[in-house]
Amino acid sequence: MTVSKTQSTSPSAPKNWLKGFSLPWGVTITYLSIVLLLPVSALILRAATLSPAEFWRLATAPVALSTYNITFGTALFAAAINCVAGTATAWVLVRYEFPFKRVLDAVIDLPFALPTAVAGITLATVYSEQGWIGSFLTPLGIRVSFTRLGVAVAMVFISVPFVVRTVQPVLQELDYTIEEAAWSLGASRWETCWRVVLPPLIPAILTGTTQAFARAVGEYGSVVLIAANIPYQDLIAPILVFQRLEENDMAGATAIGTVLLLISLVLLLMVNVLQAWRQRYDG
C-alpha cells in the first residue's frame, strides 16, 4: 500500500498506472463476459423465465432424480477410491525409490492430457467382455462396460490426478524427523501414521477429493462412451441434459442444467474454503 502511494507521487506514474490499468483489465473483463459470464447469466435467466412450479417439476422429474442419484452416488464412490488410492500413490511416489518411478509419476497427469472421448472408447474396449481387463472380470460375474460400474471406472480415470497432486507437495514438505521422533518416543507404525503423518495431510486430501468429486459429477465424454446410457440404470445427469437438448426440450435441459451449474458453484466454493483452511494450516 505504502509503496503504491509513494509511486504515484512521481510525475509520470499516474498516466502509466492508468494505462496499465485499462488494457489488461479491459481484456480480462471483456473476454470473461463474452465467453463465461454472459453465457452463465443467460442460462440462469432462461431458467428464471420458467415458473418456479414448472422449474421444480422439470428439475425433479423421476428420471432426473434418478440421474442425480446415479451421478452423485457413482461420483462419490469414484472420489472415495481416489481418496484412498491417490493418497497411497502420493506416499509411494514421495517416500519410496523403485524402478520406473519417474514414469509412474509422469503418467499420473495422463487424464488431464488425454481427451475424454479417447479415454471413453479405450476404457470401454479394455473393460468390455473380451477386453484386456474385462475378460478377467467376466468369469467372476463382473460386467463393467455398459453398466454403472463402467461409469465408476470412467469417473475414477478422469479424476486420478487430483488427490495425488494435492497430497504430493504436502508430503514432500513434511519433516521426516517428526516421524522419527514419534517412533523413538515409542509410537507404533500405525500410531505414527494416524497421529503424526495423517493430520497435516487431511486438508490436502479433502481438497483433492472434493476436486475429484466435482470433476466426476460433471464428466460427460468418457462416461457417455462406456455406459449404456439407459435411464434408471446408468444414465448420469449431464447426459440427460444432452438427451433433452437432442429432443429439443430446451426447458427440461435448462432446468436440469441449472441444477448442475448450481452444484458446481457450491463445490467450487467448498474447494476454496478447503484451500483457505489448508493455507491457515500451513501458516
Add this chain to the structure above:
Amino acid sequence: MTAESKSIQSLPGEVKSEKGREWGKIALIAAVVTYLAMVLLLPTLYVFIGAFSRGIGPFFATLIDPDFTQALRLTAMAVGIAVPFNVVFGLCAAWVIARRRFRGRTLLLSIIDLPFSISPIVAGLMLVSLYGRNGLLGPLLQSLDIRIIFSFPGIALATMLGGMPFVAREVIPVLEEVGTQEEEAAKTLGAGEWQTFWRVTLPSIRWALLYGIILTTARAMGEYGAIAVVSSNLIGRTQTLTLYVEGAYRNYDSQSAFAASVVLAGLAGVTLVIKEVFERRIRIKDEEV
C-alpha cells in the same frame, strides 16, 4: 509399561519389524502399480494397440480419409483461434490478479476457475442459451445474419471456454513469486510499459506461460462435451476430431476411432514430456537458489 521395558522388548523384534516394513513397502508399491495399470496404463496402451490392430495400412488409410482430414482441419482451426485468445486473456488476467490489490480479487480468481468445475455439457448449454436461435442474443444475431451455434464460431467459443483458466492459473503464482522489483527498476531506468513487459516480465514467466499454453492446447484439442452440444456434428463439415472419434466408434469402425485417437494421444504425450522438462527446470532453478 515403562519406556525402558519397551526398548528392551523392541530389541529382538527390531529385525522382524524392519523386515515387515520392507514387505509393507513392496506390497504398497505393488498395489499402487496395479491400480495405476488397471486405470491408466493399460487403457492408454490400448489406444495404440487398437489403432494398429489391423496393421499399419488401415492406420494410414484413416489418416488420409477425407472425413478425418476435415475433422483435423476443423480442430486445428478451433485450437488456432482459442489458444491465442486464451493466452492473451490469461496473461492479462494473471497480471491483474498478481499485480493489483482490489476488492473482489478472490472472487475474480474463483470465476476464472469456474470452467474447471462446470460440466462441459452445461458449458455448451450456456452457450446455446445465449447465442442459440432461441437464446437471449438469438433475435439480434439473426437480424445480423450471424450464426454461432451449429457452426464454427460456436465450436470456437466452446473451445475457448474449456481452456480459459490454464494460462492464468500457471502464470499467477510465478508472477507473485518474482515480485515487482525488477519491473520497477526497469521503469525507473526509463523503460515503457511494453518494453518492461517484453524484456523483464515475459522472460521471468516464460516457462509457466509455455506450460499454460501446452495445457490449454491439449484441452482445446480434446474438447468434446461442449462441442457436442454446440456443433451440428455434420460429418466432414462441423465434426471435430473428438466428434470423429465418437462417430467412428459408434459406427463399429473402432480401428479408425483408435487411429484418430492416436493423433490426439500423441499430443497428450508431448504435453507430459514438456511438463517433465518444465518441472525439471524449476527444480534446477530452486536448487541454484
